Amino acid sequence: MNAIKVPLIVSPPCNITQSHGKNRPPYYGRLIGPLADFAHTIKGTVYAVDESTLFIKGFAYDGTGPDAFFWVGNSPRPSPEGYIIPYPEDYVGREPPILNAHNNTDVILRLPMGRRMRDIRWLSVWCRRFTVDFGEVFIPPGLDPPRARVLPELKRLAHGLRSGNVSVLDARTFYIPNLHYDGAGPDAYFWVGTGSEPNPYGIKVPNEVGSLEPLRGYQGEDIELQLPGNLTAHDIDWLGVWCVQYRHNFGHVNIPKDLDVPPALGQTKITPPWWYNPTSSTAKPAISNKSNCRELLDRRMQVRWEIQGDQIEIELSARIRADQYMSFGVSGIQGKPSMIGADLAVVFWNESTSTAFAVDYVVTHASQCDGNNGVCPDTRLGGVNDVTLVSGSRKDGITTVIYKRPLAAKESSRDKAISKSTQTSVIAAFGPLNSRQEANAHSITDKTTDEIKIDFSSNDDNACEGLADLTNDGIKPWPSRIITGETVFSTRIGPTGGKRGYSAITGKPSWGIAWYLNDLLIPEIYVERGQTYQFVVEGGDDRTNPAKYHPFYICDSPEGGFGQKSEIEQKRQRVFAGVSYDSEGYPYPTAAGRYCEWTHKTIDKSMESETFESYTKTLQLECERGDQAILNWTVEQETPDLLYYQCYTHTNLGWKIHVINPGANIIPGASILVKE
Structure with a gap:
């Protein structure tokens, strides 16, 4: 890199630590109001952090109620028609614990089951056993909570730096999708500061794993950054990549002054790969x-x-x-x-x-x-x-x-x-x-x-002889099935077939279950443009049991799992059927149905079953009560040649949909043709 001449700055931009944000009062979100105290010394001021999160500043409660919970609902006043907000959020079990005593505690509450602020009218500390309201606050009609904001891409100035649209998730957290950078800058860092563009008066921002080492190269990765210390997005004018040694701006994005983003109270889970361990x-x-x-x-x-x-x-x-x-x-x-x-x-x-x-x-x-x-x-x-x-x-x-x-x-x-x-x-x-x-x-x-x-207290409990030698045991995978000529598909759940099935066919990891279409394990299906197809879906509709909740949808993603993706990740998928959007623009699945699963009659016999046909004889179909879901899909003329049927809530359950023109020849190759 050649040295860059920096013009003399007569009046340098103000230091960030002395910026206008230093004296700003703490921001907790959109004010809802104080909790009314009817019993048990209830106190606290409630804020809307974002569309699904409430924050109570200085919550107090004497803890003596026999069956008290945080309780929300949509009735005119707090009543038994409400439901519990789990607190603490990390409980494990079928029901959260009864509220303990609190004295000036800051509390974060996440609305359960995908509900948003517009779905509730009030928050109460409610005794369920005696149907008593200990304290309450009402949600103002038309409340508009803070939201994440999408900014432009990083400017492309040097070293191949580019990205997707940068998002401000909360006041301290930035999301940069599809980041590219060649890593060749000798002293480059994520850099924030004030002024019209990046300059030497900025400060370093730790990378996605919390390190302040010079930046490595990135090849289309999605990362999240968290501003250091008490710095917020309101205190800075830009975020970029800056070479400190040569005072060179590789690229940046400007940050508007009128950002109305959620406060950074811990509600946004930063995801430097979660499994990262500095050691x-x-x-x-x-x-x-x-x-x-x-x-x-x-x-x-x-x-x-x-x-x-x-x-x-x-x-x-x-x-x-x-x-x-x-x-x-x-x-x-x-x-x-x-x-x-x-x-x-x-x-x-x-x-x-x-x-x-x-x-x-x-x-x-x-x-x-x-x-x-x-x-x-x-x-x-x-x-x-x-x-x-x-x-x-x-x-x-x-x-x-x-x-x-x-x-x-x-x-x-x-x-x-x-x-x-x-x-x-x-x-x-x-x-x-x-x-x-x-x-x-x-x-x-x-x-x-x-x-x-x-007995972990033992000092000499050694019964090891040596690891078994697990060489390739010659297991032959089943070939992928093909379905063509059908317009109606039964869509159910079943086992993946061990080493002969899903992973061997797709080359992707499985987690024990996969889609069965017309009672075949992840067949490749052929559909014609202009034709309408019907999928009779029985993937489970019990949202409370994720092991049996698998809405069916069609997309261009070989992985699926649309419902667990971030908003930015969702935008990278094209969905063709099975997902709709509500009036606020939030997606929801449309095809789930009762739960039907092919289960093992005894144990998994895939290792002993040389053909899929022999394997199916070891399975039995079990269906729960309920109705099927029907998904009708008309294949448009502009539909891509390759799509996938997937699960909305989990990844890697489905496989390929080949889209062809009417009358086109189908060449199945080594696969087995099920129907002409």
């Missing part, structure tokens, strides 16, 4: 010196441990693929293997960066994490990652990761303690990682099904 980049190869060892999962995994004060250090080793994870932890139920309610550490090796990761998980449902329920990282549900990576390595096909975790349960709603005096019921599993680097579900053969107890 991972310098992790040393794992070397074991532990005398305790157990073999799990038919000798395919070894666990070693050593108690160190109030922590326990655990080492996991397994002969697995590089794109797989290992998990180990405390069973959800003492005395039996239970994934539901389990407290797990999920560990894996990232081949592209040669780093190991260890992440604290909780299991609320037997389903892929949708951001609210399922097999989820604690941090994705608003909790803390209590697992600390020590080291990791991968050699000769064996992944080894060492991590530490507290013996005590730090978060009572998510964590489970490891006893130093009694045996602890444990579970373990393998499985594939999805595109978020999250654990997808595992097959029945890859998880603990027998009761296993370990």
Whole structure:
């Protein structure tokens, strides 16, 4: 890079730390009003943080009500017709706990089940048992809460810097989609400041993983940045990439003064990859010196441990693929293997960066994490990652990761303690990682099904002989099916077929279930432009059970999961059927229906079934009560040649739709043609 001459600035822009934002009073969102006190010394001032979040400043309550909750509804006054706002938000269970005493507590409340501020008329501290209103505040009609704002793209000035439209998620959080930068700047950083354009008087902003190291290259990544200290978007005039050494602006976006964005109160979950661990980049190869060892999962995994004060250090080793994870932890139920309610550490090796990761998980449902329920990282549900990576390595096909975790349960709603005096019921599993680097579900053969107890206080409990040699066992995948000539499709859920099925066909990780169209596992279907097709959908319509809620939709995304994507990510998908928008512009699925699933009559027989036809004989169809959903889709002339049928709430359940012109020849290649 050539040195850039900087013109003399006679009157430099004001220092950010002395900007107009320093004396601004704290901003908590749109003021709703104080809570009225009818009983139990209720106090607090309520604000609308954004369309689905309330904030109570200085909440007080004596805690003596026998069955009190935060309660909202749409009736004229607080009444039994309302419903609970879960608090604390990170509870695990079917019902949140009764409100405890509070004294000048700042409380963040998220409206449940996708509701927004316009759906409620009041907030109350309500005693459900005696139908008594302890205190209330009414939502002003027509309240317009703060919202995230979309800005232009970063200007393209140097080093290939470009991006999608930058969003201000809240007063401190920026989202930059599709970021490109060649990484060749010798001293480049994310940079914010005041004035008409970037200048030397700005300050550094940590990158998406909280580092202030010079920027690496980016190749179309989506990142989030959080302003340092107490700095907010109201205090700055631009965000860009700046080379400090040569005082060169690589590109920036200007920030309007009239931003009405949500305050930064912790409601926005910044997502530098959630699994990032600062120690991972310098992790040393794992070397074991532990005398305790157990073999799990038919000798395919070894666990070693050593108690160190109030922590326990655990080492996991397994002969697995590089794109797989290992998990180990405390069973959800003492005395039996239970994934539901389990407290797990999920560990894996990232081949592209040669780093190991260890992440604290909780299991609320037997389903892929949708951001609210399922097999989820604690941090994705608003909790803390209590697992600390020590080291990791991968050699000769064996992944080894060492991590530490507290013996005590730090978060009572998510964590489970490891006893130093009694045996602890444990579970373990393998499985594939999805595109978020999250654990997808595992097959029945890859998880603990027998009761296993370990006395972690032991000093010489070594029963290990060596890992089993898991070479390629010659499993032949089933070929993908093809359906052509049909205009009506039954659409249900079923198992993925282990190593012969979904992953082998698509090359993508599965989490145990997939779409069955006309009782075939993820067939490729052919449709003609100008023709109308009907999908009879039975994917489940119980929103409270994510394991059985799979609305069907058609899009151009090979991954799907439209409902769990951010607004920016949703805009990258083109949806052709199965999704509508309400009057406020929010998407919702239109095709779910009752739940029908092909289930195993006994256990998964995919390994023993050389053909899909023989596998289907080991399955049985189970349908719950309810109505089917009907999705009618007319294929327009401009429809792209390749689309996908997917699940609205989860990723990687569907497969390909080939769109052809009437009369076009179909060449199925190696696939099996089901119907001409």
